[in-house]
Structure formats: structure tokens, C-alpha cells
Amino acid sequence: MNKPPANARNLAHYWMPFTANRQFKATPRMLTAARGMFYDSDDGRSILDGTAGLWCVNAGHGRPEIAHAVENQLNTLGYAPCFQMGHPAAFDFAEQLAGIAPGGPDAGLDRIFFTNSGSEAVDTALKIALAYQRAIGQGTRTRLIGRERGYHGVGFGGISVGGLVNNRRVFPSLPGTDHLRHTHWLERNAFTRGLPRYGAELADDLTRLVALHGAETIAAVIIEPVAASTGVLLPPHGYLERLRAICDEHGILLIFDEVVTGFGRLGSPFAVDYFGVKPDIVTTAKGLTNGMIPMGAVFASRQIHEAIVVGPETEIEFYHGYTYSGHPAACAAGLATLSIYKEEGLLTRVTQLADLWQNTLHEFQSRPGVIDVRTIGLMAGIELDPWQKPGQRAYDVLVECFKRGLLVRVTGDTIALSPPLIAEPSHIERMASILGEVLDTHQ
Numbered sequence: 001m002n003k004p005p006a007n008a009r010n011l012a013h014y015w016m017p018f019t020a021n022r023q024f025k026a027t028p029r030m031l032t033a034a035r036g037m038f039y040d041s042d043d044g045r046s047i048l049d050g051t052a053g054l055w056c057v058n059a060g061h062g063r064p065e066i067a068h069a070v071e072n073q074l075n076t077l078g079y080a081p082c083f084q085m086g087h088p089a090a091f092d093f094a095e096q097l098a099g100i101a102p103g104g105p106d107a108g109l110d111r112i113f114f115t116n117s118g119s120e121a122v123d124t125a126l127k128i129a130l131a132y133q134r135a136i137g138q139g140t141r142t143r144l145i146g147r148e149r150g151y152h153g154v155g156f157g158g159i160s161v162g163g164l165v166n167n168r169r170v171f172p173s174l175p176g177t178d179h180l181r182h183t184h185w186l187e188r189n190a191f192t193r194g195l196p197r198y199g200a201e202l203a204d205d206l207t208r209l210v211a212l213h214g215a216e217t218i219a220a221v222i223i224e225p226v227a228a229s230t231g232v233l234l235p236p237h238g239y240l241e242r243l244r245a246i247c248d249e250h251g252i253l254l255i256f257d258e259v260v261t262g263f264g265r266l267g268s269p270f271a272v273d274y275f276g277v278k279p280d281i282v283t284t285a286k287g288l289t290n291g292m293i294p295m296g297a298v299f300a301s302r303q304i305h306e307a308i309v310v311g312p313e314t315e316i317e318f319y320h321g322y323t324y325s326g327h328p329a330a331c332a333a334g335l336a337t338l339s340i341y342k343e344e345g346l347l348t349r350v351t352q353l354a355d356l357w358q359n360t361l362h363e364f365q366s367r368p369g370v371i372d373v374r375t376i377g378l379m380a381g382i383e384l385d386p387w388q389k390p391g392q393r394a395y396d397v398l399v400e401c402f403k404r405g406l407l408v409r410v411t412g413d414t415i416a417l418s419p420p421l422i423a424e425p426s427h428i429e430r431m432a433s434i435l436g437e438v439l440d441t442h443q
């Protein structure tokens, strides 16, 4: 607590990601510690975490079990090469993850490839899809389809299938990518409680792309079952089922990017379990290690794994991997995180909170300038009328909420909320009360 205040620190050298660097450095917001549902700021205030960090601290902050597991692991084996060598924690963690794999044991999504982030998980999943199509004699299938308003991280694969213009306009995309239309249909679905009623037919956009490009050129479609970073966009009733059916009809793999929805955010271990729609590949990160050590993981189906892991046994089957794939410290953090999730029932706890969450946040419908409220599980998007200045009002709300002790996230004109899954009703009420005051004063 005796650290110098932020303005005494040299802020020049750290080039901050996804941040208005000069604006931030002129008026910094510094977080110095965290425990449970709260951060401490450098000016000695307690900030309620309305966003689980960046959708990742599902079990709450400062979990000593995870810290101790990492410490023990680092004191035992701090690093081991993962190419042609192994270490126990990686196999143990993969086995534990297989036990809760998306869709349960029958879905067979239990062959697990470790990465260090969600972006790497996405690029890995796209490569697995391409390798699979080639392995089964469908080598012409090289096209990757994403969706408008999708976010799949910042690798070249991820931005190519992603649908956010600011993340794409400066950088060239991979050749042979295309996009489905997004599913955000404000005019018809605003303020719907639960899944949007209208828009299942938007999945037919894939049929249009098949007609345009030829199914034999398309390897995979990747979507977020619930689009998080682009404004908490829920899939319309029947949309995911329809997309699955069209993929099946045309031999196209379906990838769910569950970097946000994985590990209990919707009240089930994965969105796959929540919606009952089974993709062929699932990407995860964030809640995988409670955000305490960077890590991502790709769950591939046995069928895909078996198609790729063939040929002479002396040959590497899949030319892909990272120096830190399955890093011992990350695996230790992941194992400890999974134990917490299981002991505290966090992978399903949100089912007890979802009604309160929905009812509390839908009360914002009556606030001036709120044009939609969307909730699912313990996620919410409150979309504001930009009033001629896109992004400005939402950013002002973020700043004012922080001043009043609440961390929210802003994506475009939407305030996104996704607190840790340990949240109590009192935390939800406090979040709503601070946000309500701020919205009232920022009209």
C-alpha cells in the first residue's frame, strides 16, 4: 500500500494493448491488488469487479490454492520442453479436462491441445480443421468462415475470421476467408428476455456462402456461441441447431469459440452443454486457469484426432505447437482451478443467479438512452444509444463507474458485465445500483 501513486511512476515505456495510450496515461486507472470480488486501486479504493477481469477470473481473485499449486510446480519443474518430451502435469490436466469436456463423454470432444492464449487456441483450431480436411482427402477445403461481429483474438487467423473492422482494417486477412452475417437484430429482438426470438434463419447465410464458393472449398465455420467482446450477442432460438445442420449437410466443420463461455459462464461447463449443440472443435482460454496464468486449450473430437494422428509412428503428425504449450505452471494453475470449480460447484452455480441477474439488469430498460438489455447466464450487455457519438457515452460510463467503485467493460456502445462466478446477490445489486446512478447522470 506504500507504493508511489500512479502519477509518480514512469508510464512512457509500456505500450498498452487495446488502450487509448495517451488518454490513459494522462488519467491512469491502476489496479494494485485483488481478492474475491474486489480490486484495490492505487488510490486506496475498493473496486467491485463487474467483469471478472477480462471475462477470465471465474473463481474470483487471489485464490491461494492456485498460487500455491503454481509455486509448488515452479519449485519442482519450472519448465520442460514439450516437443518430443512430456511432463506429468500436462497429461494430468488434459485428463481432468477430458472429464468435463464440452458435451459430456458421448460428444467425444476430449483430445486436447494446449496453447497460451485464446488467440493461439483459435489459430490452432483453424489449423486442426485444415489438417483434418486434408487428412480425409478433402484438401480443396481451405476456406475458413467466420461471422460479422465475431471476435476470435488477434492472430492473423483470428482477425481474418473475426468481424470487427478496427481489428482488421490495418492488417491483411488470410486469403480464402469469408463471413456470415451477424445475428444482432435490434429492431426485432430488443429487450427480449432469454434468447432472441427472431433470426434462426440467419444461419442460412452459410448456404449462401456454399452457393457462392462451393462447399468443396470450405473447411470450417467458427463462431462464438454467445458473442462476448462485440457486445454480448445471444444466438437466436434455433440458430445454432440450424448452423450445425447446414455444416453437416456440406461436410463443413463447426468450431465453437468458447474462450469466454467456457467454464461456467452460462451456468453449464460449456455453451455446448447449455445449448445442446455439438461442434467438432472447441476453443477455450481465460477461465481455464482462472486468468491467473496465461493458457488456452483446444478440444478436438476423437474423430478429428484419429484422422490426423496417423501415418508412420516415427513421424510428427501435426506440425504445430508452442514453446510453452502445456507449460508446467499453467497446467498446475489449471488443475487447481478445476478443483476449485468442482469443489465449489462453480461450473453450474450461475443457474442459481441467472434469474436475479436477468431481472435486475432488465430494469435498465426504463433508463434513458438504453436501447437494449441482453442477458444470459452471468453475462449482460446493456446497449446505449450513442447519441451521435459512437463509443463516447459508454466510455464515459466506464470512467464514472470506476470512480464510483465498479469495473465495467465497454464494447462499442454496449456496457458488458460478467462478474466472477462467486458473485453473491448483494454484489449484483451493488453493480446495478452504481451503474444505474451513472447512467442517470450521463444522459
Ligand SMILES: Cc1ncc(COP(=O)(O)O)c(C=O)c1O
Pocket: 116, 117, 118, 119, 120, 122, 151, 152, 153, 154, 224, 228, 229, 257, 258, 259, 260, 285, 286
Ligand atoms: C471469443 C474469444 N476468442 C478469442 C479471444 C482471444 O483470447 P486472448 O486475448 O487470450 O488471445 C477472446 C478474448 O477476449 C475471445 O473473447
